[in-house]
Amino acid sequence: MMKKLSLAVSFILASSPVLAKEEAEVMHWWTSGGESAAIRVLADAYETEGGTWKDSAVAGGSNARSAAINRMIGGSPTTAALFNTSQQYREMIAEGMLNNIDEVAKSDRWEEILPKPTLDAIKVDGHFYAAPVNIHMPGWFWYSKEAFEKAGINSEPTTIEEFFSSLDKLKSAGYIPLALGGQNWQENLLFATVLSNVGGKQLYLDVLGKRDSNTLNSQQFRTVVETFLKLKPYVDAGSPGRNWNDTTNLVINDKAGIQVMGDWAKGEFTQANKVPGQDYGCFPGLGDESLYIVGGDVFVFPKTTDAQQVSAQNKLVETMLNPETQIKFNNLKGSIPVRTDIDVSSMDICAQKGAQILKVASRQVPDGSMLMEEFRYGALKDAVTEVWNSQDMSTDTAVSIFAHALTN
Incomplete structure (x- = not known):
């Protein structure tokens, strides 16, 4: 009986497909010392959840954005691409070049935990098209x-x-x-x-x-x-x-x-x-x-119907906005968490100043x-x-x- 059971298990394992890790190619321009350390936090968080992060760094914001768009037009898009929290990606949305990430946004209550200027930038025609990872105040x-x-x-x-x-x-x-x-x-x-x-x-x-x-x-x-x-x-x-x-x-x-x-x-x-x-x-x-x-930074997600890539995109969003990841990432990036429901007492005095002000809507x-x-x-x-x-x-x-x- 044990021998038959062992043979049956062996047959099942041999005939089952090997599930590959969800590889996510992420294009960005974070190449300075502090930025490189920060992007590594996002990569580690994704890989901790079982994914494989493929880093595609292009020096210079405009260069990286152009490279990401060219990859989309050429039919070989990356899984995600870095943009600023702005109107930089509005035309891409209008042209149907991006996947929405409504599922994660709704389950994580973005409408309740993100500041209004950020929400206004990432939500277009009732859908969420960008995942914000921080709040950068440029001044x-x-x-x-x-x-x-x-x-x-x-x-x-x-x-x-x-x-x-x-x-x-x-x-x-x-x-x-x-x-x-x-x-x-x-x-x-x-x-x-x-x-x-x-x-x-x-x-x-x-x-x-x-x-x-x-x-x-x-x-x-x-x-x-x-x-x-x-x-x-x-x-x-x-x-x-x-x-x-x-x-x-x-x-x-x-x-x-x-x-x-x-x-x-x-x-x-x-x-x-x-x-x-x-x-x-x-x-x-x-x-x-x-x-x-x-201000800040967001990742957008090029249009794809590949189930594994869609899953990778959602997993990227979930890991990037995880509270623990938000603290680690923003500590290195110099920004503050985009989520207003996070305890920032472990962050430095500059970050704490910014997070406190961010709670005052009239100053935004x-x-x-x-x-x-x-x-x-x-x-x-x-x-x-x-x-x-x-x-x-x-x-x-x-x-x-x-x-x-x-x-x-």
């Missing part, structure tokens, strides 16, 4: 504690006047006052930060959302542009073309005083073994009521890329770069350039 201020101390700056600036005073003190003490990488997306990030801190919520939403002539020709917007132009003398000669992480290293190495950059910069401080509150400081805006620009505003089409957002970035890199440009001319970019 954080990072500063060298050593530089502040030696320059005689005793507290973080809370007004634009105090900010310029701090820049003057840093310049007098021999530091690069404002570390900026001269690339159009970095210059645009600085402009958006000035707009949010100087213009306030209504002007921010009107300039980037309504884009009407009355707003763009108002004295309030003129003041924003004047303030932006006033920052130019505080940037060093090595700024043009410099990468963001190389610029962050100027603050890490106490060569520069302040960098305005998204919270992904914190990943570089972490990789350099720098401790927030001890080696460097962080504040999300000027004053206790400053706006919190909600969408990133500019969520408020306009991709082509128009590109025109805005081009306008910012033209204004920033022109010599002796008048405020009137700069306002005209912005108005043209945002209305044509």
Whole structure:
């Protein structure tokens, strides 16, 4: 009897198909030190659940997005592809190029646990097409504690006047006052930060959302542009073309005083073994009521009817938004969890500041890329770069350039 049972089991095992691990090819642009460590967390989480992660890294956001789209058009899509939380993937949705992930979104109660600006960006015509993995706020201020101390700056600036005073003190003490990488997306990030801190919520939403002539020709917007132009003398000669992480290293190495950059910069401080509150400081805006620009990263899922790939896509979403994964990933990425129901007490002081502010809906505003089409957002970035890199440009001319970019 035992012999017959053994033979029967052997026959069943031999005749059963071997189930392969669900391989997921993931295309992204996270190639810097902090970013590479963060993406590894997502890969490990997926593989812990029995999948196989195939990493496809392409340097540069626009390069990676173009490569992902080309793979879709060519008939060999990846399982998932990284995009920003924006309108970058709206045309792909309209063309039927993406699978929705409604099943996971509904079972995990996304409508209840995700902030509204994020929901508005990932849900189109009643369906969820992108899995958000974080909240990145692009307008954080990072500063060298050593530089502040030696320059005689005793507290973080809370007004634009105090900010310029701090820049003057840093310049007098021999530091690069404002570390900026001269690339159009970095210059645009600085402009958006000035707009949010100087213009306030209504002007921010009107300039980037309504884009009407009355707003763009108002004295309030003129003041924003004047303030932006006033920052130019505080940037060093090595700024043009410099990468963001190389610029962050100027603050890490106490060569520069302040960098305005998204919270992904914190990943570089972490990789350099720098401790927030001890080696460097962080504040999300000027004053206790400053706006919190909600940006971030999402993964989209190219259209496929292959059952194994669909299963892999859903498993990727589930593992990426797992609470434990969210904490580990965002600790390294420098961002904060996209889920508002997660305990962040184990995270650093910068992340805790951001998570606390995120609970105040009145302080949330969408990133500019969520408020306009991709082509128009590109025109805005081009306008910012033209204004920033022109010599002796008048405020009137700069306002005209912005108005043209945002209305044509």
